[in-house]
Amino acid sequence: MPTRADINYFGAGPALLPTEVLEDAAKALVNYNDTGLGIAEHSHRSEIATTIINEAKADLASYLDIPDNYEILFMQGGGSGEFSATAYNLVGAWVARKHKELGSEDSSAEKLKSAVKNLKLDYIITGGWSKKAAAEAERLFGSEHVNIVADSRKSNDGKFGTIPEESTWNLSKDAAMVYYCDNETVDGVEFPQFPKSLEPKGDDGPIVVADMSSNILSRKIPIQNFSAIFFGAQKNLGSTGITVVIIKKSLLPQPSVALMKQLGLPIPPRILEYEAIAKSNSLYNTLSIFDVYIAGRVLKKLLQQYPDKVQGQQAVSESKAQLIYSALEAHPSVYKIVPDKTVRSRMNICFRIQGSDAAEQNFLKQAATLGLTGLKGHRDVGGIRASNYNSVSVDGAKKLASFIGTFASQGGNQ
Structure with missing residues (x-):
């Protein structure tokens, strides 16, 4: 019978966790800090839970140098849930921005309806996950609102394994967001650096969203180049059960439900609405505090291990x-x-x-x-x-x- 020390596990996820973190979590699961209750039994509304959430957020911000103008959210649904959430929320942010630009005159709704005809969600497809993200956007908003910026299969004999030259990318002029998967787990493709064509151009965007589920915490990130980053915990951060979103606070406010319906656009379930999750400090519903605790212990270990x-x-x-x-x-x-x-x-x-x-x-x-x-x-x-x-x-x-x-x-x- 092999021991934990005998195994070197290279699975794609759920992935290996530090043994000392698991040992600590095992004790906390039975009796957390001598409270007589396990951490999974304490209320998510308790001071204990709030402290665990706030410490994990602070340590993540420290480790990645996340600026104060970004919010950190703990959510559920994995990366697949975020395929929907990012599209819902950033389309909402786009509508809110357009509404503000057009003013509050009676004619603004009609102008907005005209503007919505040109609404685009941009996707760079380099593997199975970005392919699924684009398909979800088409399912929610219709193919007329989804622009495929590039698809690596078209220049690689129908297979993934490359990233098309940026000079060939077909970016929309005013996309609600530009999505890409920073590391594709299935085919082993990773963006070597932030794409030059997506670098910030003043206050006008682009609105860049990245799925970093499988390479987060493994390299320095130019956070301010992104409008939002999301990642499941189960590769580098912790156990399966929580998903993290790092998003600019300016993109949180959403237009009214009435306006979105008037424009014929879908609204997200509340549990996927970033503004609602942010206002509740990630406690809109019952969050798995045990999973946040594990993530927090991983972050503390990393901060102790690497002074830089x-x-x-x-x-x-x-x-x-x-x-x-x-x-x-x-x-x-x-x-x-x-x-x-x-x-x-x-x-x-x-x-x-x-x-x-x-x-x-x-x-x-x-x-x-x-x-x-x-x-x-x-x-x-x-x-x-x-x-x-x-x-x-x-x-x-x-x-x-x-x-x-x-x-x-x-x-x-x-």
Whole structure:
């Protein structure tokens, strides 16, 4: 029977968590701070819960250098819920902005109706998650309001694995938002840096929204380039159950329900309305305080471990990724790395073994006997995927890199 110390887990999510955080959480689940109750039993309206939420928000802001003009929200529904929430809320913010520009005259509603005809939500499709986000926007608002800025499959033989050149992007002039997924877990594609064509141009936008579910906390982010960032907790932050949104406070106010209905636009369920969640300090409904607690403990550990905050973790993440990619590159006749070299993810290292599916199954079987688990590729694409999240140790990355070399020296199919 293997112990926790025997396993190096490379699963894509839910992902590995620091052992000391789990041990602390296990105690808190039974008896939190000698209160006689477990943390999951305390009211989410209690002072204990409020303190946990506020400390987690403060530590996240410190670790990522989030400015005061942004709000941090703890929500539910995962990244998939945010595909809907971002579209709902930022269309609302767009309407509020247009309404203010047009003034309050009687004719403003008619002018707004005319303006809504040109409403666009922009999507940059580079993998399965951005594809799903765009599809959700089409389902909610109609294809006439969704603009596909770029689709990497069109220039890559129908497959994901690249990011189209920015010179080919077809950005709308006044989009309610421009969405992209910073790291695509399925195909191992990561934006190497913030896109130049989306850099701020004064006060007029663009309104940039990023899904950072799988690479948050792993590298420094130019927060002020974004209008909103969202991420599920279960990759680098904590356990499954909470989703975090970082959003400019100026985008929180929403137009009236009556106005949205008059314009023929959908309104979000209250539980997905950022303004309502912000006003209640993320306690509009019963939030899982236990999951916020775990996230908070992860953040405190990171802040203690890295005096230079996220930059320290970034150096480690890049080092681990380089170890694994170098091992793969050393044996090109055995391994084929899936994405183009210019967009290789540091978080999800996707590769195939040349020859046959049987060779990949043998790789997975041999790896498991060494305690290298969670390496099976996504069900839609197959292959091998090593998810190199923050809690994967340097020693774990070294062990995987060593096995990659050993397997190749055996001929890649032993």
